[in-house]
Amino acid sequence: MNWEMVAFAFLGVLILASGFRVITTPRIVHAALYLALCFTGVAGIFLLLGADFLAATQVLIYVGAVTTLIIFAIMLSSPPEVRGEPARGSGPGGGEPARGAGPARGDEVLGGGPRPEGVQAERGWVGVLAALAALGFVAAMGVVYRGAGLPAQAASLGRTTAPLGRQIFTTYAIPFEVASVVLLAALVGAIYLSVRVPPRPSGTTPVSGPSHAGAGGEMPGEREGGANRGTP
Amino acid sequence: MVPLEFYLGLGAALFALGLFGALARPNAVRILMGIELMLNAANINLLAFNRYLHPRDLAGQVLAVFVITVAAAEVAVGLAIIFLLARRRHGIDVDRIRLLRG
Numbered sequence: 001m002n003w004e005m006v007a008f009a010f011l012g013v014l015i016l017a018s019g020f021r022v023i024t025t026p027r028i029v030h031a032a033l034y035l036a037l038c039f040t041g042v043a044g045i046f047l048l049l050g051a052d053f054l055a056a057t058q059v060l061i062y063v064g065a066v067t068t069l070i071i072f073a074i075m076l077s078s079p080p081e082v083r084g085e086p087a088r089g090s091g092p093g094g095g096e097p098a099r100g101a102g103p104a105r106g107d108e109v110l111g112g113g114p115r116p117e118g119v120q121a122e123r124g125w126v127g128v129l130a131a132l133a134a135l136g137f138v139a140a141m142g143v144v145y146r147g148a149g150l151p152a153q154a155a156s157l158g159r160t161t162a163p164l165g166r167q168i169f170t171t172y173a174i175p176f177e178v179a180s181v182v183l184l185a186a187l188v189g190a191i192y193l194s195v196r197v198p199p200r201p202s203g204t205t206p207v208s209g210p211s212h213a214g215a216g217g218e219m220p221g222e223r224e225g226g227a228n229r230g231t232p
Numbered sequence: 233m234v235p236l237e238f239y240l241g242l243g244a245a246l247f248a249l250g251l252f253g254a255l256a257r258p259n260a261v262r263i264l265m266g267i268e269l270m271l272n273a274a275n276i277n278l279l280a281f282n283r284y285l286h287p288r289d290l291a292g293q294v295l296a297v298f299v300i301t302v303a304a305a306e307v308a309v310g311l312a313i314i315f316l317l318a319r320r321r322h323g324i325d326v327d328r329i330r331l332l333r334g
Contacts, residue, residue, distance in 0.1 A: 004234055005234055008238060008239075012242050016246065019246055019269055022253060022265055022266075023266065028259065028261060035265050039268075039272065042246075042275070045276055049279040049283045050283055051282075051296070054275075054293055061304060062303075066268065066303070066304065069307055069311055070261065070264065070311065072311070074261060076318065077261070077314055077317075077318030126255065130254075130255030131256070133251055133255060134249070134255075135248065137248050138248045141240070142244070145241075145244075150237060164290050164294065171294075172294050176298075179301045179302070182301070182305055183305050186309050189309055193313060194315050
């Protein structure tokens with residue numbers, strides 16, 4: 001039992017506990033904060049694995065950017081839950097939903113009214129099937145790892161930042177460029193999707209935004225339909 | 233020295249948690265959180281295999297960098313879609329989203 005094992009045990013318990021809370025806590029803002037804690041633990045695991053650059057990247061991107069983005073999305077998409085109003089369907093208790101009061105309690109705020117009966121029953125089966133899938137995955141991985149004959153000793157990596165940069169820009173230059181194009185396309189798409197279109201009065205020219213494509217696509221169709229109606 | 237199996241077990245457990253979260257929850261934001269957990273578990277596995285099996289080249293770490301890039305792109309587009317759904321459809325419950333249902 002050396003210090004590395006102690007650190008691994010601490011980080012492993014931290015990661016699994018916070019990951020468990022991510023999927024079980026009824027309040028979605030708490031889930032986002034537990035997610036940040038889980039990402040921080042994963043960064044610690046990266047340090048234990050000798051990947052210093054990736055640990056810093058993990059903290060910067062996941063803990064810094066992704067968690068902030070998720071909290072932004074929660075704030076923008078579900079104001080009633082953020083304001084602390086009682087979840088619809090969580091019983092008369094109000095404020096804090098009861099512990100273990102069903103896995104989907106805190107999530108029911110966001111739609112209008114309860115789900116249809118068939119969907120509600122379906123949800124129960126989905127939970128059971130998801131648990132079976134998760135346990136089956138762990139069992140399959142256990143079988144695979146047991147028969148793999150894995151080495152117990154690790155080599156020291158040293159500092160990884162300089163060789164990582166050299167590899168990215170020489171051996172993996174083309175995947176790196178493709179990844180940058182993917183990131184650019186995703187960001188442009190995200191901006192395009194979330195741009196707010198002002199309600200335009202009828203009779204004016206369509207403005208840019210998501211409604212532009214629909215309006216532009218309908219106009220020729222209408223004209224074509226009118227011409228077809230005229231010909232016979 | 234921590235044996236490799238411990239890291240792999242941690243990765244599998246975290247992946248299973250993320251898989252359960254992504255499959256069992258009806259909230260779209262929580263599904264994205266589950267996907268992020270799964271991507272992190274995959275990164276743990278990549279780095280562990282890189283350290284224990286091929287410590288000379290850093291292919292696993294380069295791949296983890298690409299996974300982080302794709303995860304950032306995925307979460308940006310996913311949250312934009314969720315935002316759009318919340319604005320237009322008044323809800324991000326995936327059981328009620330039937331925009332593409334024929």
